[in-house]
């Protein structure tokens with residue numbers, strides 16, 4: 677699914693306080709466990725939470741699974757991210773549409789996280805727990821999708 681060698685990944689959601697920081701922190705953990713040397717970061721399409729730590733209920737649910745994201749701070753996506761990152765991973769279709777509007781030339785770098793899930797999750801996007809309040813569901817979907825993404829990156833980088 678990923679053909680080129682990828683050295684950096686950016687995860688993107690709306691606020692950068694729930695889904696994308698969780699994806700960033702968990703990607704860091706899972707990729708280092710398999711010695712996949714790929715840098716990562718996260719950003720939001722909106723500017724509402726710039727400088728804020730991840731949303732407290734999201735942090736608490738993640739910490740139960742051993743994911744500590746207390747040091748992360750929200751930032752907004754910038755046009756420079758399209759040159760600085762090899763792969764940009766959106767949490768839902770709205771994020772993807774916003775990214776494609778911001779940088780139409782970068783469309784080939786933008787993918788949806790759930791595309792990489794290897795089992796049927798019942799969702800083809802990552803539900804926003806800021807609204808659903810189901811933080812564990814979001815964690816499950818991110819976790820399963822990241823496993824598929826990392827497998828893909830591993831094969832692409834060793835091909």
Ligand code: 4NP
Pocket residue numbers: 689690691692693694695696724804805806
């Ligand atoms: P996220 O969730 O995009 O997963 O970070 C949201 C966080 C905050 C808001 C919306 C979504 N908000 O409206 O402030």
